[in-house]
Amino acid sequence: SVYRLADFSISGNSEFSTEELRRLFRPERSGLFSDDEMDGDDLPIFNAAQFEASTALVSQRYQNEGYLYSQILPFVERNPVEEGQPPTVNVGWNIQEGTQAYVARVDIEGNEFTYERVIRDKIFVLPGDVYSQDRIIQSFQSVSSLGFFEVPMEVPSIVPNEEGDVNLTFRVTEKPTGSVNFGTSVGAGVGGLAGFVGYEQPNLFGKGKAGSLRWDFGRYQNNQIMSYTDPGVFGSLVSGSANLFNTRDRFISFRSGRRRRAGFDIRFGFLLPGARFTRIFTGYGLSQTELTLRSGEDISLFGRPAGTQSTMSVGITRTTLNHPIFP
Incomplete structure (x- = not known):
């Protein structure tokens, strides 16, 4: 009916x-x-x-x-x-309704390599806060999204105490981080042997900082790039990143010359007040480019004086990743 x-x-x-x-x-x-x-x-x-x-x-x-x-x-x-x-x-x-429960303790277990403060920065519940199921779920997803631990992670333990409040425990299992990348190719199109070698580490020294090195080599290119990212410069809420690069290449269509470019760029991010996942970024970059004539007499492109480029940037980014594989 x-x-x-x-x-x-x-x-x-x-x-x-x-x-x-x-x-x-x-x-x-x-x-x-x-x-x-x-x-x-x-x-x-x-x-x-x-x-x-x-x-x-x-x-x-x-x-x-x-x-x-x-x-x-x-x-x-x-x-x-x-x-x-x-x-x-x-x-x-x-x-x-009953009475409100508060968070008495927030403990972290299993982090044998990663510093505890790296994990706590991703937890949105503090001792003394009113218990919130949504914020516990968000914290669980945020810690998982770091990519430093085995997934799926264990569900946080919620244990009531004698006063009716709760103790929270986040348990993690460390996994290897960092990767070595390399590749080579041989052929007339690349001028013989060419390739690259690189190393990336998203959790330097267990402090949640990221670094990478990359070398591209070959007859027509020879590039070195180094980058570093810190989500909390000197333990602050300001994030920062820096890149150094030194690139040299020869144009296949203009084999009479070579280009060399070297420089750096830095970037800082500031949390937008009242917006936990939004940052305003400002950056500065400086580079110098040299075009060297290797053969011939055509100096319309190569052989010109070195040029310096200075750039400034401003942007805004909102990041709500909650899973390392399926964000």
Whole structure:
């Protein structure tokens, strides 16, 4: 039988107003009722599955405000069926809020190489904070996204203490980081033997800093590039990166000359107030380019004086990666 919804009620709520909780119940907001068309003044059709989903949303709302021990007790009461009328039900929530729980401790275990502060920078829950399920999930995802630990990570341990507050423990398992990359090619198109050798380490010395080295070699190129990134310069909230490069190449179409370019660029990122995942970046770069004539007399391109380039940049980046493989 199809039941119509006759009445909805809420009792026991004080943290959230009845009107606020009703917003999770209204058809136009939550899709609680089925999408079947209603004729005239007919009562809406009751959808039990959506009612359960709305109940879970209310429970989550309380969990995120520290009511770890709250209980949302849904009820469905069938009304007597009147002749010529469809069967109806009265539904609602009896809420037992309990008291708010606070975070007493936040512990980290298993980090044998990575410094603890690197992990804590990715945790959005501090001792003394009101318990929040959403922030614990975000912290778990943020630590996983570092890429320094085996995934899937163990779910954080949540242990109540005698005062009714909770102790949180994040457990990680270190995995090898860093990679050596190399490749070679032989052929007339590259002028004989050419290739590259590189090393990348995203967790230098266990401090969450990243560094890389790369050398490209061959008849027509000889490049050295070194980069370094620090997510917290001198332990601050300011991130920084630096690149040094020295490149030399010969143009296949202009074999009478060679180009050499050397320089650096630096970049600093500042957290946007009130936006945890957004940074404003400012950078500066300086490089010098030399075009040397090796043979012939055409100096229209090669043999000209060295040129210096100075650049400044400003940008904004929002990063919400929550998984090292599927961000």
